[in-house]
Amino acid sequence: MSKIKLYFILLIAAITINSCNKDDNETIAPPLPYAEQYPKDIAIIEDYLKANYITVVNNPGGINDQDVTIAALDADHPTSIWDQKVYPLKSRNVELNGIVYKMYYLVLREGINESPCNVDGVFTAYKGEYLARETVAETSTTEITSTLFQEVKSPNTIFELYSTIRGWKEFFPQLKYGTSKSNSDGTVSYNDFGAGVMFLPSGLGYYNRTQEGIPAYSPLVFSVKLFAIQRTDYDSDGIPSFQEDLDGDGYMWVKSELQDGATTNLDDTDSDGTPDFLDFDDDGDNYGTRGEIKDANGDYYAFDKIPDCSGDQTNPNRLKRHLDKNCIKMNQ
Ligand SMILES: [Ca+2]
Ligand SMILES: [Ca+2]
Ligand SMILES: [Ca+2]
Numbered sequence: 001m002s003k004i005k006l007y008f009i010l011l012i013a014a015i016t017i018n019s020c021n022k023d024d025n026e027t028i029a030p031p032l033p034y035a036e037q038y039p040k041d042i043a044i045i046e047d048y049l050k051a052n053y054i055t056v057v058n059n060p061g062g063i064n065d066q067d068v069t070i071a072a073l074d075a076d077h078p079t080s081i082w083d084q085k086v087y088p089l090k091s092r093n094v095e096l097n098g099i100v101y102k103m104y105y106l107v108l109r110e111g112i113n114e115s116p117c118n119v120d121g122v123f124t125a126y127k128g129e130y131l132a133r134e135t136v137a138e139t140s141t142t143e144i145t146s147t148l149f150q151e152v153k154s155p156n157t158i159f160e161l162y163s164t165i166r167g168w169k170e171f172f173p174q175l176k177y178g179t180s181k182s183n184s185d186g187t188v189s190y191n192d193f194g195a196g197v198m199f200l201p202s203g204l205g206y207y208n209r210t211q212e213g214i215p216a217y218s219p220l221v222f223s224v225k226l227f228a229i230q231r232t233d234y235d236s237d238g239i240p241s242f243q244e245d246l247d248g249d250g251y252m253w254v255k256s257e258l259q260d261g262a263t264t265n266l267d268d269t270d271s272d273g274t275p276d277f278l279d280f281d282d283d284g285d286n287y288g289t290r291g292e293i294k295d296a297n298g299d300y301y302a303f304d305k306i307p308d309c310s311g312d313q314t315n316p317n318r319l320k321r322h323l324d325k326n327c328i329k330m331n332q
């Protein structure tokens with residue numbers, strides 16, 4: 001290749017990169033105030049819940065088991081999601097960006113196995129729709145529309161809740177996974193898995209970020225099936241994240257995400273601002289947790305056999321020694 005040709009190619013590449021940057025800058029508008037957007041979103045969601053009914057497929061072992069259809073009320077289906085009693089409509093309050101968001105959800109079936117914590121991985125089949133309020137031209141009234149952006153499909157990836165939208169982090173710990181069976185044709189059947197539907201204000205979704213097929217500021221409806229979970233260990237200390245959930249509520253947050261006005265993070269042993277699941281030295285004694293959960297032979301204790309400072313391994317209320325900064329570890 002001649003030098004001139006190469007130079008020309010590099011020049012084109014530089015122009016392309018620069019123009020991409022320019023485009024990116026142009027599409028980034030400052031986010032709308034959360035306090036203005038949230039009331040619109042929650043009104044859309046509540047109107048939607050009152051104007052639509054839900055049907056759920058019950059077909060154990062079938063690929064369509066727990067598939068969800070939501071459609072407008074009619075003479076044959078007069079009971080709204082809001083009013084029906086088959087699947088109690090529940091809600092969680094989520095404090096984020098100065099707003100107390102209300103997240104409605106339905107647990108269609110809880111599942112029979114363990115729940116993921118909010119920083120585990122989930123293997124899920126899901127369907128997604130976004131909601132909008134649109135004006136009907138003839139009557140000048142408004143109606144809520146829902147648009148499918150993800151048809152339900154067999155899962156092929158694990159989503160780490162640590163990096164998903166907030167609504168997923170909040171909802172999945174409410175479900176448990178079920179059982180799985182490999183079939184002779186290479187497929188896998190899932191049974192008794194947890195399934196549910198979450199109704200998310202845009203602030204618990206993508207907010208001002210436009211996603212493929214989803215406009216910015218869209219309230220979202222996800223129906224999900226939880227087939228399997230994957231435990232994580234983000235601080236690589238040998239203790240899975242879900243076992244660093246000290247108050248056992250299924251959720252772990254960094255300080256800025258604490259809920260209900262809490263000023264103390266119950267999942268942060270040494271109160272240094274880094275919760276245990278991200279802290280390689282949970283008790284702040286300058287000895288890494290990983291080294292404190294080994295026995296005299298250098299083998300790791302099973303989690304429920306980690307002793308306290310006296311060596312006790314059975315008292316369920318003992319303070320395990322990696323969480324006790326006054327425990328002298330070098331002699332053990
Ligand atoms: Ca860990
Ligand atoms: Ca917790
Ligand atoms: Ca800490």
Ligand SMILES: [Ca+2]
Nearest residue numbers: 281283285287
């Ligand atoms: Ca330590």
